[in-house]
Amino acid sequence: MESGVLELYVLGDLTPEENLKVEEMAALYPEVKAELAEIEKTLGELADSYAIEPSESSRDSFLSKLTFNEEENITSLPTAKAEHNSQETLNKKEAEVIPLNNTKLNFYKYSFAACFALLIMSVAALFVLYGNLQESKEQLAVLQSSNQDYANQVNYLDKKVESTNEILSVYTNPDFKMVELKGTANSPESKMLVAFNPKEQKVMIDMKNMSMPTHDENHQYQLWALVDGKPVDLGVFDGVVSEAAMKKMKAIDKAQAFAVTLEPKGGSVNPTLEKMMVMGAI
Structure with missing residues (x-):
């Protein structure tokens, strides 16, 4: 009822097979039949609101151009009637409906649900990744600070060793x-x-x-x-x-x-x- 199929049915834009499916659903479900009636009423009112009444002169001009042959009309009456009966038979056959196939519609629904779920999972993964990245940055900052402290200590000890070696070289050198x-x-x-x-x-x-x-x-x-x-x-x-x-x-x-x-x-x-x-x- 929300797929737009019923509107296409009323407008006559469905294939005969699709028409049969809609009519069977309408026979099985009263709400579908009621929806069809409401759509037909709405579209009818819309068509009436835009209808244009022809002028008297236009109608007389159209009718004056029509010519009728009485014999041809009499002869053609049975044929026209036969054609009318044939059309009614065809319409009755088309009125036979089969269950509506919602496979394509369901496919789109499930595809959208899958995409939405994938989006949620991706966002969650991004948040987790961002948290891990921030934690890694903090750990890196701590390591850099520790390395700097270690480098300072090593530099201090190097200078102290160098100073000690220099003192030893002075005190142990007989030339001093x-x-x-x-x-x-x-x-x-x-x-x-x-x-x-x-x-x-x-x-x-x-x-x-x-x-x-x-x-x-x-x-x-x-x-x-x-x-x-x-x-x-x-x-x-x-x-x-x-x-x-x-x-x-x-x-x-x-x-x-x-x-x-x-x-x-x-x-x-x-x-x-x-x-x-x-x-x-x-």
Whole structure:
């Protein structure tokens, strides 16, 4: 009743076989028969609403053009009647109906249901996939963070091993002279150690074990070498204990003593003797 077949039947757009099927269904089911009647009524009212009544002049003109031969009309009456009876017989045969086959209609219904179910399953699968993807991203972020922490630890340990190896190489190399610098009257508690290798022209200070007062951000400590009675600049450093241990200073091949003064940040051309912190002779 909702497939549109009944409307096609009323309009005469079905095949004879399909007409028979509709008529059998109408005979079996009162609701189908009632629906057919309602459709016929509706279409009839629609046709009447659009019908055009011919004018008197048009009708008279049409009838005046018709000619009749009395003998032919009399002779043709039985034939026309026979044809009419034949048509009625054909209509009666066509009125014999067989059950309506809804196979094609059912096929479309089941196909739509299958497609809809597949769509639901696909959407559900997409949600599951999206959730797994988000979880994988979170796990990846955790792994990346862990890898970064591990890399930082490895880098720290590498630097520590390198620093330790450097200290060992300094203390075990007989070419290095260990010069202890002691505090002056400006800072009696201060002390630090300078490693001097005149053969390789290396000067290094022990940043890990030194003890120097903390200075402000506008000052730095400056290391000096006393060479033939003249001070030679060996570079500046901050008085902060460092894990780096040994800090390489400027190269020099000979010296009789070392001293450290407190200078403006960046160092001075000549040492400020009033601010000498530590000193030690070789």
